[in-house]
Amino acid sequence: MTEKQLRKRQSPLRRLTSGLLIAVALIVFCSGTLVHLLAEYWWYEAIGYSEVFRTLVGWQAIVAIATFVSFALFLWGNYAVAMSVTRNKPLRFSAQADFAQSFTEYSRQLPRYLVPVAIVLVALAATAASSGSWEVLLKFWHATPFESTDPLFERDIGFYIFQLPLYEGLQSWLTGLLTAALAVAIGVYALKGTLDSRRGWRDVVDGTARVHLCLILAAIAFLQSVNFWLQRYGLLYTDGGIVSGAGYTDAHSRLLALTLLSATLLVLSVAFVASAWRQGFTLPTVCIAAFLAIYLVVGQAYPWFEQRFVVEPDELNKELPYIEYSIHATQAAYNLQDVQREPYAAEDNLDRAAIERNQATVDNLRLWDYRPLQATYQQLQGIRPYYRFNNVDIDRYVLNGKFQQVMLSARELSQSPRDAWVSQRLKYTHGYGLVMSSVNEVVGEGEPRLLVYNIPPVSNTDLDIDEPGIYYGELTGNYIFTGTRTAEFDYPQGENNQQTQYSGRGGVPIGPWWRRLIYAWDLGSYKILISPYFQAESRIHYDRDILKRVKKLAPFLRLDSDPYIAIVDGRIQWIIEGYTVSDRYPYSKPVSQIENAESILLRGQYERLLSGRFNYARNAVKAVVDAYDGTVKFYAADAEGPLLKTYRRIFPTLFADLDTAPPSLRDRFRYPLDLFEIQAQMYLEYHMDNAEVFYNREDLWQFPKEAYEDKQQLVEPYYIIMRLPDAESEEFVLVLPFTPNQKGNLIAWLAARSDGDNYGKLLLYEFPKQKLVFGPEQIEARVNQDTEISKQFSLWNQRGSRVKRGNLLVIPIEDSLLYIRPIYLSAEQSELPQLKQAIVALGGRIVMRDTLDEALAAIFGTRVTNPNTADLERERATAALPPRTRDLVRDARATYDRAQTALRTGNWTEYGRAIDELGSTLEELERATANGPAK
Numbered sequence: 065m066t067e068k069q070l071r072k073r074q075s076p077l078r079r080l081t082s083g084l085l086i087a088v089a090l091i092v093f094c095s096g097t098l099v100h101l102l103a104e105y106w107w108y109e110a111i112g113y114s115e116v117f118r119t120l121v122g123w124q125a126i127v128a129i130a131t132f133v134s135f136a137l138f139l140w141g142n143y144a145v146a147m148s149v150t151r152n153k154p155l156r157f158s159a160q161a162d163f164a165q166s167f168t169e170y171s172r173q174l175p176r177y178l179v180p181v182a183i184v185l186v187a188l189a190a191t192a193a194s195s196g197s198w199e200v201l202l203k204f205w206h207a208t209p210f211e212s213t214d215p216l217f218e219r220d221i222g223f224y225i226f227q228l229p230l231y232e233g234l235q236s237w238l239t240g241l242l243t244a245a246l247a248v249a250i251g252v253y254a255l256k257g258t259l260d261s262r263r264g265w266r267d268v269v270d271g272t273a274r275v276h277l278c279l280i281l282a283a284i285a286f287l288q289s290v291n292f293w294l295q296r297y298g299l300l301y302t303d304g305g306i307v308s309g310a311g312y313t314d315a316h317s318r319l320l321a322l323t324l325l326s327a328t329l330l331v332l333s334v335a336f337v338a339s340a341w342r343q344g345f346t347l348p349t350v351c352i353a354a355f356l357a358i359y360l361v362v363g364q365a366y367p368w369f370e371q372r373f374v375v376e377p378d379e380l381n382k383e384l385p386y387i388e389y390s391i392h393a394t395q396a397a398y399n400l401q402d403v404q405r406e407p408y409a410a411e412d413n414l415d416r417a418a419i420e421r422n423q424a425t426v427d428n429l430r431l432w433d434y435r436p437l438q439a440t441y442q443q444l445q446g447i448r449p450y451y452r453f454n455n456v457d458i459d460r461y462v463l464n465g466k467f468q469q470v471m472l473s474a475r476e477l478s479q480s481p482r483d484a485w486v487s488q489r490l491k492y493t494h495g496y497g498l499v500m501s502s503v504n505e506v507v508g509e510g511e512p513r514l515l516v517y518n519i520p521p522v523s524n525t526d527l528d529i530d531e532p533g534i535y536y537g538e539l540t541g542n543y544i545f546t547g548t549r550t551a552e553f554d555y556p557q558g559e560n561n562q563q564t565q566y567s568g569r570g571g572v573p574i575g576p577w578w579r580r581l582i583y584a585w586d587l588g589s590y591k592i593l594i595s596p597y598f599q600a601e602s603r604i605h606y607d608r609d610i611l612k613r614v615k616k617l618a619p620f621l622r623l624d625s626d627p628y629i630a631i632v633d634g635r636i637q638w639i640i641e642g643y644t645v646s647d648r649y650p651y652s653k654p655v656s657q658i659e660n661a662e663s664i665l666l667r668g669q670y671e672r673l674l675s676g677r678f679n680y681a682r683n684a685v686k687a688v689v690d691a692y693d694g695t696v697k698f699y700a701a702d703a704e705g706p707l708l709k710t711y712r713r714i715f716p717t718l719f720a721d722l723d724t725a726p727p728s729l730r731d732r733f734r735y736p737l738d739l740f741e742i743q744a745q746m747y748l749e750y751h752m753d754n755a756e757v758f759y760n761r762e763d764l765w766q767f768p769k770e771a772y773e774d775k776q777q778l779v780e781p782y783y784i785i786m787r788l789p790d791a792e793s794e795e796f797v798l799v800l801p802f803t804p805n806q807k808g809n810l811i812a813w814l815a816a817r818s819d820g821d822n823y824g825k826l827l828l829y830e831f832p833k834q835k836l837v838f839g840p841e842q843i844e845a846r847v848n849q850d851t852e853i854s855k856q857f858s859l860w861n862q863r864g865s866r867v868k869r870g871n872l873l874v875i876p877i878e879d880s881l882l883y884i885r886p887i888y889l890s891a892e893q894s895e896l897p898q899l900k901q902a903i904v905a906l907g908g909r910i911v912m913r914d915t916l917d918e919a920l921a922a923i924f925g926t927r928v929t930n931p932n933t934a935d936l937e938r939e940r941a942t943a944a945l946p947p948r949t950r951d952l953v954r955d956a957r958a959t960y961d962r963a964q965t966a967l968r969t970g971n972w973t974e975y976g977r978a979i980d981e982l983g984s985t986l987e988e989l990e991r992a993t994a995n996g997p998a999k
Contacts, residue, residue, distance in 0.1 A: 412907030510898030571603030
């Protein structure tokens with residue numbers, strides 16, 4: 065048998081072996097993805113959003129497969145055409161030596177192996193690059209018109225947000241495809257000698273190869289013509305001019321240049337088609353020369369000349385209409401066009417009668433700053449080292465029949481006491497309960513008055529927590545298992561620990577061994593498969609981080625940086641604000657272009673919200689996550705917003721109407737802090753409606769500054785319960801004062817309303833420009849100049865304590881401004897800040913006293929009693945009682961504390977004994993006071 069016959073017999077076996085190897089490689093490559101997709105489907109199915117999974121994954125798969133197949137087939141087709149055209153020519157590396165003469169066998173085998181691999185790699189790269197196109201495609205198909213047009217092209221805003229991104233993406237996708245095909249064809253023709261520069265420019269390529277290359281070049285030129293045509297619309301959100309969007313020069317010279325360049329490239333495309341069957345490349349060469357000339361003269365020189373010699377000498381008149389476009393567009397994009405502007409007298413005539421008329425506002429003046437309060441919570445209510453309070457939220461509740469502002473924080477499990485797998489995954493699975501306190505009350509030596517506290521939760525109000533377990537939160541980054549053969553740690557109780565078994569519907573069933581195999585593979589832990597603790601009821605809980613959880617279900621939303629916790633019908637719920645954003649709103653200024661944007665957007669969360677530029681934002685969604693079972697609900701807060709309407713068409717089962725939320729949940733919704741910061745940031749400049757004033761920047765504002773812990777920072781927006789001027793009752797509002805640029809006095813304050821039918825309304829109260837209204841920096845300077853206050857601060861600092869100044873709050877009451885600043889003390893080696901003093905300023909008067917009531921009394925010359933802040937004063941009043949009465953009161957307090965300790969530890973015998981003693985003490989105290997003061 066000859067060698068040729070032997071090779072022929074072996075070729076089927078070789079092909080079979082190669083096919084098997086490729087199949088095995090594909091299985092290994094795809095198996096991890098398929099396993100992960102199966103696990104993900106179970107996750108979506110478990111929380112009731114399997115249709116969302118099918119939409120997300122289905123369209124991602126369609127786009128990926130379409131891209132891969134299109135690139136692979138088109139590139140292989142072009143390769144086949146090039147090889148067919150040059151089938152009689154061997155491959156070669158240089159003009160001096162034919163590759164085939166020295167390596168005949170390799171020249172035949174090389175394309176068979178290398179070219180398919182190269183094509184597959186290019187197709188995979190294109191597939192990865194187009195991975196996000198599914199959203200662009202679906203938004204195009206389900207677009208909702210904005211019903212307002214841009215001023216230059218008079219197209220609906222929806223065209224720029226929904227249609228234009230698809231046109232640009234499709235043009236880029238096709239250009240990449242044709243460029244790759246051109247590279248393949250040129251490579252084949254060059255290696256086979258069909259493309260030879262030695263023959264001169266006119267004859268560099270001929271025959272069918274010429275037709276092939278010219279048609280590809282014609283298609284690329286046509287796509288570039290489309291590209292320049294689409295760039296015309298991009299002028300409406302360009303940067304660098306006096307306004308965001310097209311200015312005078314853009315609308316005249318640059319628009320003309322892009323139109324001419326697009327037309328020239330269209331002619332170039334026709335020229336390439338014509339040159340496919342003609343000798344030479346004269347027509348394309350002329351078109352390319354014309355393109356370069358137009359680019360340099362009309363695209364570069366003419367705009368420079370017009371800007372320098374036409375616009376700049378008369379800039380105001382030339383740019384005036386475009387400034388107006390930008391003002392109106394920016395206000396509309398950030399929902400600032402309906403801000404209600406009112407004058408505010410800012411008088412200093414506040415008196416005791418006005419305080420009494422606004423007693424609910426005074427009762428809710430916030431003295432506890434969230435930063436020192438977080439440290440205090442951790443010290444007083446951390447209970448064990450593995451519990452942590454991640455942040456402190458502020459809200460309002462009706463407690464014991466009274467509308468009251470409170471601060472609260474979830475007690476989350478931050479770590480397991482042991483590193484063992486069973487301890488981390490099966491035993492220590494959840495946090496427990498929360499702490500709630502009044503915003504301004506103190507007890508003891510300056511600690512907050514706790515309304516909900518301890519483990520299990522103890523409530524001093526009519527607010528109860530039926531399910532305190534926190535399986536889903538801000539610190540729950542790891543996966544855990546419930547329903548196993550070992551009980552979970554619930555909370556510490558005396559010498560022992562209380563155990564529990566999860567009874568919620570959260571998590572994914574993992575009982576069958578094959579499900580455990582899937583998760584063992586997906587999570588990379590063999591212990592999931594071999595652990596003896598699993599049973600039929602076992603469930604796995606993963607993606608427990610609430611932000612990640614919501615983002616996984618709605619990846620198109622930008623999420624607020626600060627989820628806040630709420631008690632709703634006895635359950636702990638997390639509320640997360642979701643935003644729909646775009647960077648395509650014509651003439652609107654992007655947030656990132658505002659001066660000092662990073663420092664204005666506070667709390668160190670700038671990157672999370674502003675990852676990527678945008679110039680349009682709406683608080684479209686309220687996402688609610690149950691802390692116990694992880695269920696997620698999305699409520700449409702901006703039901704009429706075009707972006708949300710589009711997403712609701714794409715995901716019809718994802719969003720519920722806002723009015724379907726339970727009333728107890730709707731009462732917890734508030735105006736979002738991040739959106740308010742963005743709107744306030746934009747309003748510093750875009751409150752100026754007059755284009756001439758805007759151009760001259762005559763009325764530019766800034767955020768005021770304050771000293772916090774002896775460091776300068778921008779004043780943060782703050783929530784307060786107050787009665788707005790001319791309002792009938794108190795409400796929960798978010799406020800922020802403004803100062804003129806480079807000045808310290810106040811010029812205005814902005815308020816966002818959160819309650820009832822007024823939810824979402826923005827109010828701006830403007831102060832008289834001819835009158836000095838003190839700003840936070842000026843009040844701070846006056847405090848520092850007060851000899852008595854400075855002396856007290858110095859004395860405290862010399863005694864091993866640190867003075868911490870809280871936020872300076874500017875509180876409007878009727879037509880006057882009241883300034884409040886809390887003062888905290890903490891030991892040098894301790895993180896237990898205590899509220900010790902309150903500074904109150906009104907007009908030219910500044911006082912510092914032990915309590916807010918005392919400070920208000922000093923300001924107004926008479927006592928202003930707050931019935932909710934009497935604990936500390938009662939303790940002081942006790943010292944003035946007769947000795948016997950004082951002893952009985954102290955005994956009663958000590959016995960009560962002993963009873964509470966016994967209750968926390970589950971020592972019911974001691975608890976009963978303490979309650980009996982307390983009853984006896986109270987009876988004796990009653991007899992003593994009934995017969996006159998006890999001696």
